Amino acid sequence: MMLALGILASAVACGAVGAEAAAWGSRFVSVGALGHIGSAANLGVWPAGLIGLRELLGRVARGRAQTAAAKDRIAGSDAD
Secondary structure, three states: OEEEEEOOOOHHHHHHHHHHHHHOOOEEEEEEOOOOOOHHHOOOOOHHHHHHHHHHHHHHHHHHHHHHHHHHHHHHHHHO
């Protein structure tokens, strides 16, 4: 998971949000002056956003692979 916050947030809020994101096993990304990064922001092709999305999808894929491997180990130990 990735949590992004715009420049309107104070440094204190960013620190608190970063700590909260870390507690969730995520990371905080400041998007600076972009503010809201939804579809209404009209960012068009946003290279940094695409990189972040690629990283997120990679983490999801690795997590799924680890879950599948753990399930296989459990199923293998049940067969013994």
